[in-house]
Amino acid sequence: MIRKVTRSPQQTEELGAKLASVLKGREMIAMFGDLGAGKTAFTRGLCAGLGISDGVCSPTFAIVNAYSGKYPVYHFDMYRITDADDLFATGYYDYIGNGVIIIEWSENIESELEPDCIRIRISKTESENERIFEIEGLDDYADVIC
């Protein structure tokens, strides 16, 4: 596991961009963390790293946003997905393997995540802008990401 502390939304975005640099284009990235943890900031950075400069926002109501950059990126927000029927009706399974999938609120669909997905747990600390990122599944790239 890679552990990385960021101290501002900007640093969180930079971490996202670094992670983007090691992607091959078909990964699933599952994020876990509370409201305000920095999931969207991280995604914004990741997309920037893939050449997607604007329009990245949390798809709370759309459920999935599709961006086109170095790879296609499918950005899910599972906050409002509460059961298997909901998830099925998003077309989630059709996206798998067709681009980079990055998921906010992975807590809600944990049994449906790909077994080999990259898992990112984001925690707040007592310091207002500080976040701890625990990244599983990219240990081979620790030098690049840290």
Add this chain to the structure above:
Amino acid sequence: MLMLSVDSSAAPASVCLFEDGKVIADYYLNTGFTHSQTLMAMTESVLKISGKSADMIDVYAVNNGPGSFTGVRIGVSAVKGMAYASDKPCIEVSTLQSMAYNFLGSHAVICACMDARRSQVYNALFRVNGDEIERLCDDRAIAIEDLLPELQALNDEIILVGDGAELVFGSTDNASVRLAAPQLRYQRASSVAMAALEKYNRGESVTPAALMPRYLRLSQAERERNAKKEREGNET
């Protein structure tokens, strides 16, 4: 009788015009392009080049599942819209059954498999005996490891078709199981037409409004069990 049949249930997409016992036009693509971009263009093109127009179509047929969520929806919605405009009947065809019709006229057991991810397939078995196709089980979602003993027990020559065929083939050493040749491997609209024709002759059509996707789903319990098994598999 002029029939327009459509398949877009997985990666390939195809459109066929079938008239009075003959396939008169057949357009098949397996390029990975989005069905929402290709399907109507293909339809327009087969009509135009055959000298037909939409108002000449008497009946529509479509693979309405199982298959990809989006793919099945695109095919069903396209047919629903066209049939609704002219109030023509629609024939629902099981994607798996349509694949068995690729082998109409031969003698074998057809095992139709579509990749349902995580070592599972959407599957049904059919016995093709010349012009007769007998369904041996309902369409279902099944783990490959549970399908293999059934194939073994059939004690017959078995041909695998569908985008899950290679997955199943790679998991078995059963010598009587073989892969369909590439031109017969996938669902296609001409086979949809052949399957639909039988249903049409039996009067099994639906109104455009009643035409619906029929998905197959694993139960939540089965999916959780599989996910757990997979996690344990990864740890060992």
